[in-house]
Amino acid sequence: MARPGSGLAAAALLGLLGTGLSTPARAQMEVRMWTLLSGGDGARMQALVRDFNASQRDVRVVSTTLKWGEPFYTKLITASVVGAGPDLATVHLSRLVNLAGGGVLRPISNAELTAAGLQGGDYLARQWQKSQYRGAAYAVPIDMHPLVLYYNKTLAARAGLLGADGTLAPIEGIAALTDAFRAANERTGKPGLTMESSQSSYAIWRLWTSMLAQQNVGIIKDGRFTYGAAGEATLAGIAAWFRRGYAQVGLDYPASTSQFLGGGATFMLNGVWEVPELVRAAKAGTLGFDYGIVPLPRMYANASAWADSHGFALPANPGHEPSPQKVAAVLRFVAYVSRHSMGWAEGGHIPAYRPVAESPEAKALQPNAQYAAAAANVIYDPDGWYTGAAGPLEAIASKFMPAALYGYMTPAQAMRRFESESARLVRKPPPRY
Amino acid sequence: MERTVLPLAAAVSAKREGLPALVLLGPFLLAFLLFFLVPACETFWLSLTDSSLTRTNAFVGLDNYATLLRDASFRDALANTFYFALLTVIPLTALGLLMALLVNRFVRVQGWLQGVFFLPFVLPISVMTLVADWMLQPSSGIVNHLLGSQRPWLADPDWALPAVAIGTVWWTVGFNMLLFLAGLRNIPAEQYEAAALDGARGWSLFAHITWPSLRPVTTTCLILQMIASLKVFGQTYILTSGGPFNTTRVTLHYMYETAFTQSDAGYAAAIAMAFVAVVLMLSLLQAWVVRWMARRDA
Numbered sequence: 085m086a087r088p089g090s091g092l093a094a095a096a097l098l099g100l101l102g103t104g105l106s107t108p109a110r111a112q113m114e115v116r117m118w119t120l121l122s123g124g125d126g127a128r129m130q131a132l133v134r135d136f137n138a139s140q141r142d143v144r145v146v147s148t149t150l151k152w153g154e155p156f157y158t159k160l161i162t163a164s165v166v167g168a169g170p171d172l173a174t175v176h177l178s179r180l181v182n183l184a185g186g187g188v189l190r191p192i193s194n195a196e197l198t199a200a201g202l203q204g205g206d207y208l209a210r211q212w213q214k215s216q217y218r219g220a221a222y223a224v225p226i227d228m229h230p231l232v233l234y235y236n237k238t239l240a241a242r243a244g245l246l247g248a249d250g251t252l253a254p255i256e257g258i259a260a261l262t263d264a265f266r267a268a269n270e271r272t273g274k275p276g277l278t279m280e281s282s283q284s285s286y287a288i289w290r291l292w293t294s295m296l297a298q299q300n301v302g303i304i305k306d307g308r309f310t311y312g313a314a315g316e317a318t319l320a321g322i323a324a325w326f327r328r329g330y331a332q333v334g335l336d337y338p339a340s341t342s343q344f345l346g347g348g349a350t351f352m353l354n355g356v357w358e359v360p361e362l363v364r365a366a367k368a369g370t371l372g373f374d375y376g377i378v379p380l381p382r383m384y385a386n387a388s389a390w391a392d393s394h395g396f397a398l399p400a401n402p403g404h405e406p407s408p409q410k411v412a413a414v415l416r417f418v419a420y421v422s423r424h425s426m427g428w429a430e431g432g433h434i435p436a437y438r439p440v441a442e443s444p445e446a447k448a449l450q451p452n453a454q455y456a457a458a459a460a461n462v463i464y465d466p467d468g469w470y471t472g473a474a475g476p477l478e479a480i481a482s483k484f485m486p487a488a489l490y491g492y493m494t495p496a497q498a499m500r501r502f503e504s505e506s507a508r509l510v511r512k513p514p515p516r517y
Numbered sequence: 518m519e520r521t522v523l524p525l526a527a528a529v530s531a532k533r534e535g536l537p538a539l540v541l542l543g544p545f546l547l548a549f550l551l552f553f554l555v556p557a558c559e560t561f562w563l564s565l566t567d568s569s570l571t572r573t574n575a576f577v578g579l580d581n582y583a584t585l586l587r588d589a590s591f592r593d594a595l596a597n598t599f600y601f602a603l604l605t606v607i608p609l610t611a612l613g614l615l616m617a618l619l620v621n622r623f624v625r626v627q628g629w630l631q632g633v634f635f636l637p638f639v640l641p642i643s644v645m646t647l648v649a650d651w652m653l654q655p656s657s658g659i660v661n662h663l664l665g666s667q668r669p670w671l672a673d674p675d676w677a678l679p680a681v682a683i684g685t686v687w688w689t690v691g692f693n694m695l696l697f698l699a700g701l702r703n704i705p706a707e708q709y710e711a712a713a714l715d716g717a718r719g720w721s722l723f724a725h726i727t728w729p730s731l732r733p734v735t736t737t738c739l740i741l742q743m744i745a746s747l748k749v750f751g752q753t754y755i756l757t758s759g760g761p762f763n764t765t766r767v768t769l770h771y772m773y774e775t776a777f778t779q780s781d782a783g784y785a786a787a788i789a790m791a792f793v794a795v796v797l798m799l800s801l802l803q804a805w806v807v808r809w810m811a812r813r814d815a
Contacts, residue, residue, distance in 0.1 A: 283761035476779045487762040515569035515780045
């Protein structure tokens with residue numbers, strides 16, 4: 085998974101040029117895939133496509149990478165409902181209610197899955213369940229990527245936060261976590277925490293929803309926000325870390341990760357997708373410190389942590405529905421990726437395909453094993469057509485929540501603006517595209 | 518310069534030129550009909566429905582417009598748009614005039630000056646925003662280097678829109694310069710000569726000959742510029758995505774988000790129609806003010 089960069093929207097179009105390549109003379113079934121995977125994930129998916137294409141001669145996958153986030157989904161939705169979508173797309177399972185309910189995707193029948201050698205039971209139960217909409221499968225899960233806490237062992241040792249075994253001493257409770265950030269800040273002279281907090285940052289929403297879930301507080305029900313006073317109090321709690329200087333405000337995604345990778349902060353709150361960069365830097369000897377990763381600490385009643393999953397889905401393309409042969413070709417590739425998702429685990433993700441996820445190799449993989457326990461406590465965005473990765477509700481949250489961290493708005497003002505701006509959205513019936 | 522034609526002669530020539538005129542106008546009229554008038558009418562119809570991005574749904578009458586009247590986000594977006602217009606219209610016109618005067622004055626480097634002033638205008642918006650973004654970078658940008666500041670221009674709630682406005686002025690002022698230059702070259706040299714004989718110099722030449730003669734061009738410039746500025750979308754979309762905290766979300770960006778992120782095409786169409794009405798009223802008001810001023814002076 086990658087973050088929406090600040091590049092040009094037009095740059096995304098460049099990727100489209102790839103789809104025009106001519107096919108070889110052989111009677112091959114071509115599968116056109118759109119993905120939103122960039123960075124390391126993008127490279128790993130490209131490698132899987134390459135290996136798959138080399139492994140057999142019947143199916144050829146042509147992959148096009150579009151700009152992550154809203155541009156990707158807008159394009160996927162508009163193309164797929166008029167019959168001009170690709171044969172296969174990577175989507176976030178948090179968007180499934182929106183995409184399946186809106187008529188963007190086509191269901192995948194049991195018979196089709198079985199023919200490809202796949203079955204629901206092969207996938208982690210939670211992710212398989214997130215792939216269902218009204219009793220039918222609309223996606224095949226690829227992975228899960230939770231929010232975790234990274235730490236710099238050198239700085240944490242200086243702050244007195246390591247246990248006897250040289251790993252982070254357990255942190256329990258919001259006060260203990262705040263104390264850890266404060267101690268790290270005071271004793272290292274560097275920010276205790278780094279996280280993406282610039283305008284349009286989704287990270288704050290992810291942390292905020294995790295913290296509310298830890299308090300057993302729901303976010304939305306029947307078009308009404310249900311978090312009450314806890315919503316503002318939680319945002320105020322996060323804002324206080326920044327106000328007190330435990331974390332530097334206004335860093336965008338690249339700036340916040342380079343702060344951690346450069347040894348400039350003791351802790352980093354981020355998704356597991358930053359793991360490969362740490363592994364790479366550690367291997368190359370350029371990191372300069374030893375790191376560890378733990379699941380998001382239990383701050384309140386439980387240890388819930390925000391997560392999302394990638395999955396493969398088949399666009400509906402009404403008027404240009406895929407032939408049974410096409411569906412078989414698509415699922416053949418999907419099955420191939422599932423069986424070869426060990427490489428995907430090296431991207432930090434927890435594979436959703438159980439034969440891989442539960443294999444001894446996956447269980448021994450470092451640093452993944454350090455945060456494997458997070459899988460038991462993951463929460464997704466609440467179900468709704470407007471929720472999910474880069475969906476309209478997250479987009480609105482990403483505008484106002486950073487404002488509270490900047491001090492440009494008070495947490496109360498930020499929550500009020502978040503609610504007033506999304507009021508129309510959450511009351512609207514789900515659109516049928 | 519206006520051409521005086523007798524009413525009778527005009528009617529006769531109109532009759533004779535009717536068919537050729539129609540043939541010549543045909544291609545334009547067809548394109549206008551197909552790509553402007555029909556879509557505009559469709560948009561109006563869409564604004565009366567509860568439609569999603571690709572599906573036209575139930576007729577809801579004026580519901581969308583009623584919602585619009587109470588919509589604080591729409592008001593904020595309008596306010597941002599007007600602020601942007603305020604920051605660009607007069608500077609663009611004044612700077613265009615100044616540049617034209619410079620080009621006209623320094624005859625020896627005329628071609629060179631004209632090229633320098635006009636060059637940014639030929640850049641596509643993607644290049645212009647790349648350059649602006651690069652110049653405004655907080656730590657590595659030349660603007661902060663020259664000012665010795667660390668301001669994150671495009672992420673600063675107070676400075677983001679002015680920064681985009683300055684970029685826009687740099688980008689489009691060349692066109693206004695050309696308009697003014699054409700205007701300047703249309704002023705007969707005899708007027709200056711006569712005035713010079715009467716002892717007029719420098720400023721009074723400008724105030725009594727150049728400025729009044731340029732009035733039609735100035736008016737055109739102001740009107741074109743106001744419409745262009747109110748229609749701003751690309752620069753803010755690419756440079757700030759409407760941020761920080763919606764402080765640069767202009768009306769068309771709000772319409773875009775409503776239609777594409779929120780899949781609320783009916784409401785987005787209502788935003789579009791309301792905006793057309795606002796722009797139309799402002800243009801008429803501006804034209805009326807200009808005419809009133811001309812009458813007052815005459």
